[in-house]
Amino acid sequence: MNIIMPRFGIKRKTTEVRRCYSLGMKGFEIGSHVGDKSLDHSDFWPLYKVCEELSVVLFVHPWDMHMWDGRLQKYWMPWLVGMPSETAQAICSVLMGNILVMFPKLRFCFAHGGGSYPIIRGRVSHGWNVRPDLCAMDCHVAPNQLDGLLWTDSLVHDAAALELLISTVGKNHIVLGTDYPFPLGELEVGKVVEEYQPFSALDRENLLWKNAIQMLDLDENTLFDKSF
Template sequence: MRQIQKCSSFQEVRRCYSLGMRGFEIGSHIGEKSLDHKDFWPLYKVCEELSVVLFVHPWDMHMWDGRLQKYWMPWLVGMPSETAQAICSVLMGNILVLFPNLRFCFAHGGGSYPIIRGRVSHGWNVRPDLCAGDCQVAPNQLDGKLWTDSLVHDPVALELLINTVGKDHIVLGTDYPFPLGELEVGKVVEEYKPFSSKDRQNLLWDNAVKMLGLEENSLFAKDF
């Protein structure tokens, strides 16, 4: 994947697509602009047209007036919160309605979003004046359009994620080469007892092939 730092670089998406790239990494925001901002819509239009994936990784987390300075909390607390904010912006910002074929994949199992999913939907229902101004579709009705990676470190969290986005919309996440990545890549998926062998194959390989729209035979050489 190639990182996109500015929305005006959607021309670069076309160039990279012509070179065979099918996914691009973006941040969870740019400055004060969340992912629902109209400045990003030309990028979304091109990505939808080309059927490429936008992988969203949290960055530039708010420090909560300095209260996240200790205990590595920007990474432990700030990153999951930042990802949840990005997802809520996409859902309530009408992005998945305006661009129904656009595929976002969110890092770290969607961050904090799975655990606050019910709270977000409840807020949308009871305070539509504040939450439903841009989108008339309830956030939880759009959950199945989200993709995430599997990097949640905990089988309980994995089960919650499955119940949120569906096991067919989760791809293997590694966070390589950073220390918060899995020490044994795929271990949580492989040891999750409710999974069938087919489920494990999907999360470890097949779902990513599907998400990126790849021809599986092109990913390896049979005479290797």
């Protein structure tokens, strides 16, 4: 369920979160921005406060990507290049916008392995250090000290990318991603996780389902019928 849409006010969104939580929902999907407001915008802070209070997850999926004045129109680039870039922008807004400092128990899970953020992580941290006048305006904690608080899905399509993601957010903060039913999803769900050689059997089990149980703060025993 997507709860950040421009047509609804923030008070209605927080009310809807509480209503859905009372029905058993443990997480909500949001976009990577609303119009010209990125995820660090103060308009969203009341929503974050409620989500932190209720211990629900915000799953961030990129949308409404910038088309770079038309240069992304060919070769399906809005989805191949634009989406990962959009997700990285959302992550940087959260990290440098002080969101995880103000709401330390808030859990964001970013789609597609965090997009292009893992590969630019060092660049972002370097920029924060050398241009604090531009990058450290709102948060005095270095981004690379906070990105271990992020969650992502595992949908990266390749073992090298998965290894980089592990070094960025940690293997305990990655949950299985499918992107079902869209064509950029894994054709064989979980294949990259299952074939990643450095993983132990426990690591695979964690990424395939146990990490999600932890992220969503679920009681495993409520997910099946013991009489089945």
